[in-house]
Amino acid sequence: AQSVSQHNHHVILSEAASLELGCNYSYGGTVNLFWYVQYPGQHLQLLLKYFSGDPLVKGIKGFEAEFIKSKFSFNLRKPSVQWSDTAEYFCAVSPSGAGSYQLTFGKGTKLSVIP
C-alpha cells in the first residue's frame, strides 16, 4: 500500500518569502502525484498534478512542484507567497496502473502567511 509523508505540520512565512513544502511517498510502482489546497471554509482544489514527462510541473497561482523519482519526493514551491496563500496544502498519490482508483493523502501542511 502507498503512503505519503508531509514534513511540516505548520509553516509560518512573511509575505514575499519563498515557500517549499516537502512531500515524500512510499510505493513500489509508478504513481500519479498531486498537490491540493484547502482555503479556509472552501473545498479542496487541485493545485497541480504530475503523471509523466517533465518532472517540473507548473500549477495555478504561481505554484510549481518537482518530482524527484530517486528520492520519492514531490516538493511544492512558490517563489513569493502572498497573504491569500494562507491555507492547508495536501500532497496526494495514486498508483498509475489500472485497478486503483483512490488517492492517498498526506496529513497536510498548514501555511500561515503574515502580511
Place this chain on the structure above:
Amino acid sequence: KAGVTQTPRYLIKTRGQQVTLSCSPISGHRSVSWYQQTPGQGLQFLFEYFSETQRNKGNFPGRFSGRQFSNSRSEMNVSTLELGDSALYLCASSRDGHHTEAFFGQGTRLTVV
C-alpha cells in the same frame, strides 16, 4: 458548469443512529469517491464507485457503505454511529476515477453526540 454538490452540509446525530449522505457529481463524471477528513487521521479513502459498481474500498468497518445510482449520484451510509465517526465527509467526482480531473465537493460535516 455546476460543481460537486453534497447534501446536507451539516448534520448532528446521536450515537447508535444511522445517517445517509448524498453526492451529486459533475455532469458527465461517472466516478464518485468518498473520503473522511478528521484532524487526527487527515483524509482517508472510503470507497469509489464507477457506473454503479464499487471498484475500491478503503480500510473502514462494514458500518460504512455506499452505492451509486444510474445517474452517477452517490450515497454513503453509516450505521450504528459512534462518536469517532464525527468528521467532514468529502465526495470527489471524475470522469474515469483516475483522478485526471478530480473535483471535490464542500463536504458534509457530521457530528455525533
